[in-house]
Amino acid sequence: MSLKFITKEIHAYLDYPVAIALMVMPFVLGLGETAPLAFWLSFVTGIAAFLLTVLTDHHLGVFRVLSYQLHLTVDFLVGVTFATAPFVLGFTGLEAAYYWVLGAMVLLVVGLHKTEDTLQAA
Secondary structure (H helix, E strand, C coil), X not given: CCCXXXXXXXXXXXXXHHHHHHHHHHHHHCCCCCCHHHHHHHHHHHHHHHHXXXXXXXXXXXXXXXXXXXXXXXXXXXXXXXXXXXXXXXXXXXXXXXXXHHXXXXXXXHHCECCHXXXXXX
């Protein structure tokens, strides 16, 4: 039995709220007081995530010009970037915790992705 349960459809439903949260949470949490880049990294990534979702070939994509596999690859890279940002960019306190938690969550979602091959075999 595989623990991978996040399908393409579930992932698509997660994408828009996560993108919006990445844009809103820096304001809510007051990110950027000690490291302005902590604010902008989240905000700009949120905009990029929204655009990526709009352009992805899944049922909630609007233009569907980018493959879902490319989308997953970008998500993985974002997870790695967020997880390492506090070390590389010197974030501390709440800002470091924010990126560590987000990085872990993104990597978890990508890691729990159920491939189309797995879906067909089930």
